[in-house]
Amino acid sequence: MSETWLPTLVTATPQEGFDLAVKLSRIAVKKTQPDAQVRDTLRAVYEKDANALIAVSAVVATHFQTIAAANDYWKD
Amino acid sequence: MSETWLPTLVTATPQEGFDLAVKLSRIAVKKTQPDAQVRDTLRAVYEKDANALIAVSAVVATHFQTIAAANDYWKD
Amino acid sequence: MSETWLPTLVTATPQEGFDLAVKLSRIAVKKTQPDAQVRDTLRAVYEKDANALIAVSAVVATHFQTIAAANDYWKD
Amino acid sequence: MSETWLPTLVTATPQEGFDLAVKLSRIAVKKTQPDAQVRDTLRAVYEKDANALIAVSAVVATHFQTIAAANDYWKD
Amino acid sequence: MSETWLPTLVTATPQEGFDLAVKLSRIAVKKTQPDAQVRDTLRAVYEKDANALIAVSAVVATHFQTIAAANDYWKD
Amino acid sequence: MSETWLPTLVTATPQEGFDLAVKLSRIAVKKTQPDAQVRDTLRAVYEKDANALIAVSAVVATHFQTIAAANDYWKD
Numbered sequence: 179m180s181e182t183w184l185p186t187l188v189t190a191t192p193q194e195g196f197d198l199a200v201k202l203s204r205i206a207v208k209k210t211q212p213d214a215q216v217r218d219t220l221r222a223v224y225e226k227d228a229n230a231l232i233a234v235s236a237v238v239a240t241h242f243q244t245i246a247a248a249n250d251y252w253k254d
Numbered sequence: 255m256s257e258t259w260l261p262t263l264v265t266a267t268p269q270e271g272f273d274l275a276v277k278l279s280r281i282a283v284k285k286t287q288p289d290a291q292v293r294d295t296l297r298a299v300y301e302k303d304a305n306a307l308i309a310v311s312a313v314v315a316t317h318f319q320t321i322a323a324a325n326d327y328w329k330d
Numbered sequence: 331m332s333e334t335w336l337p338t339l340v341t342a343t344p345q346e347g348f349d350l351a352v353k354l355s356r357i358a359v360k361k362t363q364p365d366a367q368v369r370d371t372l373r374a375v376y377e378k379d380a381n382a383l384i385a386v387s388a389v390v391a392t393h394f395q396t397i398a399a400a401n402d403y404w405k406d
Numbered sequence: 407m408s409e410t411w412l413p414t415l416v417t418a419t420p421q422e423g424f425d426l427a428v429k430l431s432r433i434a435v436k437k438t439q440p441d442a443q444v445r446d447t448l449r450a451v452y453e454k455d456a457n458a459l460i461a462v463s464a465v466v467a468t469h470f471q472t473i474a475a476a477n478d479y480w481k482d
Numbered sequence: 483m484s485e486t487w488l489p490t491l492v493t494a495t496p497q498e499g500f501d502l503a504v505k506l507s508r509i510a511v512k513k514t515q516p517d518a519q520v521r522d523t524l525r526a527v528y529e530k531d532a533n534a535l536i537a538v539s540a541v542v543a544t545h546f547q548t549i550a551a552a553n554d555y556w557k558d
Numbered sequence: 559m560s561e562t563w564l565p566t567l568v569t570a571t572p573q574e575g576f577d578l579a580v581k582l583s584r585i586a587v588k589k590t591q592p593d594a595q596v597r598d599t600l601r602a603v604y605e606k607d608a609n610a611l612i613a614v615s616a617v618v619a620t621h622f623q624t625i626a627a628a629n630d631y632w633k634d
Contacts, residue, residue, distance in 0.1 A: 184573040187631050193260040194573070200285050202576070206615035209580050211605045224608035225287045228300035232309045233612045235282035239316035240619035242278070248631035251263050251324035252260070269336040272354070276361050301363045304376035308385045311358035315392035318354070327339050327400035345412040348430070354438050377439045380452035384461045389436035391468035394430070403415050403476035421488040424506070428513050453515045456528035460537045463510035467544035470506070479491050479552035494576040500582070522583050529591045532604035536613045539586035543620035546582070555567050555628035 187248035195249055197203035203234060263324035270323055275317035279310060347401055351393035355386060357395035415476035423477055427469035431462060491552035499553055503545035507538060567628035575629055579621035583614060 183205065189195040211217055224230035246252075259281065265271040287293055300306035322328075335357065341347040363369055376382035398404075411433065417423040439445055452458035474480075486511065493499040515521055528534035550556075563585065569575040591597055604610035626632075 182571075182573060184571070184576055187572050188628060188633070191260070192263050193258060194259055196281065197285075200282065203560060203619065205576065206580065206618040207611045209577075209618075209626050210614050215571050216606060220606070220611065224298070224327050224612070226292060226602055227608070228296040228303070228306055230608055231283045231286055231296065232300070232306060232313060233609065233616070234286050234561040235279050235312045236309070236316065237286065237616045237619050238282040238285075238613060239279065239313050239320070240616065240623060243316060243320040244619070244623040246263060246324060248626060248633070253264070253324070267336070268339055269334060272336055272357065273361075276358065302368060302372070304372040304379070304382055307359045307362055307372065307387065308376070308382060308389060310362050311355050311389045312385070312392065314358040314361075315355065315389050315396070319392060319396040322339060322396050322400060329340070329400070336421070343410075343412070344415050345410060348412055348433065349437075352434065378444060378448070380448040380455070380458055381461065383435045383438055383448065384458060384465060386438050387431050388461070388465045388468065390434040390437075390467050391431065391472070395468060395472040398415060398472050398476060405416070405476070409551040419486075419488070420491055421486060423511075424488055424509065428510065449525060453521060454524070456516070456531070456534055459511045459514055459524065459539065460534060462514050462543060463487050464537070464541045464544065466510040467507065467511075467541050467548070471548040474491060474548050474552060481492070481552070495564070496567055497562060500564055500585065501589075504559070504586065530596060530600070532600040532607070532610055533613065535587045535590055535600065536604070536610060536617060538590050539583050539607075540613070540617045540620065542586040543583065543617050543624070547620060547624040550567060550624050550628060557568070 187245050189245065189249060189252075192246070192249075192252050195245040195252070196238070196242055199238045199245050202241040202245075203237040206237075263321055264323060265328075267326075268322070268328050271321040271328070272314070274319055275314045275321050278317040278321075279313040282313075300319065338359045339397050341397065341401060341404075344398070344401075344404050347397040347404070348390070348394055351397050354393040354397075355389040358389075417473065417477060417480075420474070420477075420480050423473040423480070424466070424470055427466045427473050430469040430473075431465040434465075474475050491549050493549065493553060493556075496550070496553075496556050497534050499549040499556070500542070500546055503542045505543040506545040506549075510541075567625050569625065569629060569632075572626070572629075572632050575625040575632070576618070579618045579625050582621040582625075583617040586617075587628055 187198070189198055207217065267273055283293065339350070341350055359369065415426070417426055435445065493502055511521065569578055587597065
């Protein structure tokens with residue numbers, strides 16, 4: 179994974195910030211399980227598992243907290 | 255999901271901020287499981303599961319922390 | 331839930347702040363499961379489940395962190 | 407629980423701050439399960455459960471983070 | 483546990499800060515389960531349990547966040 | 559583990575910061591389970607377990623939050 183996938187935490191809008199938070203949550207899984215086929219198989223399971231979906235939402239919430247602070251909460 | 259659903263983190267009151275936190279928690283699930291029918295099926299399960307409800311509350315708490323900071327805790 | 335239940339995060343004492351954190355933890359459950367009867371049934375289960383009680387305490391800890399920051403840690 | 411159990415978040419030392427974090431973690435359980443006998447029964451279970459002990463440690467970590475910030479990390 | 487085990491959060495290096503975070507994670511377990519023999523028995527279980535090891539890592543991450551802030555991220 | 563593995567939290571880019579967060583998440587596991595063979599055995603299990611991968615992502619998110627703050631969100 180040498181390509182640049184995270185040049186900055188700055189986003190134009192909160193919505194883009196939220197999408198970046200979702201991306202960061204998935205990249206960490208990719209760094210731990212590089213095999214796309216395995217990830218797809220697992221995704222088919224956890225996207226129908228309420229507890230797993232809630233746990234994903236928790237990870238997004240922590241990343242979004244980081245990104246929101248990085249963008250000074252898009253106040254200006 | 256190209257429509258604008260998160261224009262700002264600024265809310266008039268803490269209560270609106272809490273509602274936004276609940277919304278953000280759900281949007282992350284929607285981004286992971288776009289199929290509304292699947293989400294409705296899962297909701298019928300987790301809304302009667304104490305551990306799942308507590309886990310949802312944890313996600314809301316993290317988002318509310320972000321939104322409260324974004325609104326300088328609605329002090330003025 | 332249109333009544334005003336969260337006018338402010340400011341509390342007179344840390345202890346009131348802790349009580350507010352407990353309230354916020356429960357409100358998020360109420361927003362997800364509006365049926366009081368279902369919640370009472372679930373409460374009878376999780377209040378005798380050590381893991382669930384610890385998980386509730388974790389949610390209170392995150393909300394208390396937010397409320398403590400909102401009150402500048404009740405330093406003055 | 408009308409007695410004053412949390413007059414301040416300020417402690418003389420980090421160690422006292424850690425003890426307060428442990429106390430806050432337990433108070434949240436007490437607020438959810440007021441029956442001391444039930445809590446004692448549950449304690450006999452979770453204090454021999456590795457996952458529960460780790461989960462308790464996680465709650466203490468969040469409260470300690472709050473208390474450390476409240477005491478400006480005991481720097482002076 | 484009246485001996486002084488946490489005189490300060492200040493450490494010379496990030497690495498010492500990380501070690502302190504690991505220590506704080508374990509002390510909270512010790513405060514909840516004072517019996518060393520029980521802890522050793524549990525340790526033999528959870529150190530071979532992937533989910534438990536990940537949960538321990540999560541607690542260390544929260545404490546490290548606190549300690550890093552306490553040391554102003556060892557910037558100077 | 560006396561060698562210097564964490565000289566600084568400062569990284570040149572967010573991407574390097576994310577890699578450091580992944581590293582810190584793993585080091586905490588290594589500190590708890592020093593046996594590389596055991597860790598490899600466990601890894602073969604959790605890298606195919608959706609819930610475990612999500613939990614790993616949560617730990618990375620907390621460490622990344624710390625590292626992002628340490629680098630002032632790589633704004634300059």
